[in-house]
Amino acid sequence: MEKTRPVAKVFVDTNILKFSAVKKHVYRKKKTTINWGGAEFQADIYEPHTVNDLQKIKNEVQRRDALFLCMLAYAGISELLNFYFHRAVDLEAWGLPGMASPSGRFFGCPVHDVPDPHPPRSRIISGGNKEPKEHSLDFISSIKHPRFVELMKMTGAYQGKNRPLNLNQALDAYHIWCAESANIDYFLTMDYSLKRVVEHSKTETSVKIVTPDQLIRIIIPKLGFLKAINFIWNGYKFSKSRVAFGEGKGWI
Numbered sequence: 001m002e003k004t005r006p007v008a009k010v011f012v013d014t015n016i017l018k019f020s021a022v023k024k025h026v027y028r029k030k031k032t033t034i035n036w037g038g039a040e041f042q043a044d045i046y047e048p049h050t051v052n053d054l055q056k057i058k059n060e061v062q063r064r065d066a067l068f069l070c071m072l073a074y075a076g077i078s079e080l081l082n083f084y085f086h087r088a089v090d091l092e093a094w095g096l097p098g099m100a101s102p103s104g105r106f107f108g109c110p111v112h113d114v115p116d117p118h119p120p121r122s123r124i125i126s127g128g129n130k131e132p133k134e135h136s137l138d139f140i141s142s143i144k145h146p147r148f149v150e151l152m153k154m155t156g157a158y159q160g161k162n163r164p165l166n167l168n169q170a171l172d173a174y175h176i177w178c179a180e181s182a183n184i185d186y187f188l189t190m191d192y193s194l195k196r197v198v199e200h201s202k203t204e205t206s207v208k209i210v211t212p213d214q215l216i217r218i219i220i221p222k223l224g225f226l227k228a229i230n231f232i233w234n235g236y237k238f239s240k241s242r243v244a245f246g247e248g249k250g251w252i
Contacts, residue, residue, distance in 0.1 A: 006079055006080060006081055006082045007080060007081065007219055007223065008185040008186055008218075008219060008222075009081075009082045009084060009182075009183070009185050009186070010072075010076075010081055010082065010083050010084065010184065010185065010186045010187075010188050010215065011083075011085060011114070011175065011178070011179035011182075011184045011186070011187045011188065012083050012084065012085045012089065012106065012111055012188055013172075013175060013187065013188060013189035013190070013191060014089050014096070014171075014175075015189060015190045016069065016188055016189065016190065016212075017089070017093045017096075017099070017105060017106060018093070018096050018099070019065075019066045019069055019190055020069050020070075020073065020101075020103060020105070020106045020107055021053070021098055021099050021100075021101035021103055021105075022053050022054055022066075022070075022101065022103045022242065022243055023051070023052065023053075023101050023102045023103040023242075023245070024050070024051040024052075024053060024098055024101060024102075025048065025049075025051075025102060025251045026048075026050075026051055027046035027047065027048060027049065028046065028047055029044050029045075029046055030044070030046070030047055031043075031044060032044075032045050047249060048249070048250055048251045049247070049248070049249060049250075049251075050245070050247060050248055050250065050251055050252045051247055052243075052245055052246065052247055053098070054066055054067065054243055055246075055247065061192075061213075062190065064213055065190050065211050065212040065213050066190070066212075066243075067243055068212035068215075068216050069106075069107070069212050070107050070235075070238065070242050070243050071216060071236070071238070072109075072188070072216065073106050073108065073238075074107075074109075074231075074234065074238040074239065075231065075235065076106075076109035076110060076111075077108065077109050077110070077238075078231070078234075080219065080223065080227075080231060081219065082112065083106070083109060083110070083111045083112065083188075084111065084112045084113070084114045084179075084182060084184060085111055085112075085113070085175075086113065086114050086174075086175060086178040087113060088171065088174060088175065088178070089175060091136070092171065102251075103242060107242055114178050114181070114182035115181070116178075117145075117147075117148075117177045117178050117180070117181035117182075118143070118145055118148075118181075133167060136167060136171070137164070137165065137167050137170075140165060140167065140170045140171065140174060141164075141165055141170075143174075145177075147177060147180075148173065148174065148177050150203055151173035151174075151176055151177050151203070151205070152165065152170055153203065154173065154197070154198060154201040154203040155169040155170070155172045155173045155176070155194065156169045156197060157169035157170035157172070157173050169194075172191070172194050175187070176205055179207045180205060180206050180207055183206075184207055185207070185208065186208050186209075186210050187207045187210065188210060188211075188212065188215055189209060189210075189211065190211060190212065192211070194209065195209045195210075195211065220232070
């Protein structure tokens with residue numbers, strides 16, 4: 001595909017990394033009969049098996065968006081889009097199961113770092129007698145910037161002056177703040193409740209919250225007819241082998 005100027009800058013939410021970890025290499029237990037010294041007995045053996053997590057998604061909307069992620073990754077590899085995240089997203093992904101996927105992080109699409117939205121602050125991510133989530137909550141709770149407070153109220157993280165923050169919603173607010181500060185165009189997420197909350201909030205943000213399906217529909221008209229056709233065809237070919245495989249024996 002002819003090299004072109006990226007049509008948009010996109011911030012990647014943590015759940016995008018989660019749903020991009022499609023392929024899993026696991027061992028599955030199997031009963032077998034073993035002949036040893038003329039005697040037969042049952043034993044458990046473990047065989048390598050390839051699992052496709054997309055097949056486990058029952059919700060049609062969520063499944064459709066998960067399928068589109070691979071095409072969006074192709075758009076990033078082809079430099080039609082530039083993708084970004086803050087290192088806090090990476091830290092969140094540490095705690096998610098199954099992230100060491102042969103699919104690669106976001107299907108091998110380059111994801112660039114955005115800077116802190118305010119002067120760098122020290123933070124503890126592990127150690128002592130606290131869980132990593134407790135350290136994250138301590139860090140988030142220490143930020144008193146007016147804009148961040150606004151965004152926490154928008155996402156529902158702020159639950160009252162004398163009540164603790166909701167950590168997941170506070171992290172959503174922090175990610176949106178990072179995207180705003182870096183002048184990002186779109187915030188890509190599969191958190192549909194976050195999208196609804198932001199859309200119905202009186203607090204406005206310069207970053208448009210979009211799902212994978214919406215982002216595909218936004219960028220295709222911006223490419224022009226020929227580039228759009230090339231993107232759809234090559235993106236389909238790129239995606240087919242990465243998300244359309246079936247489960248099977250061996251590690252494919």
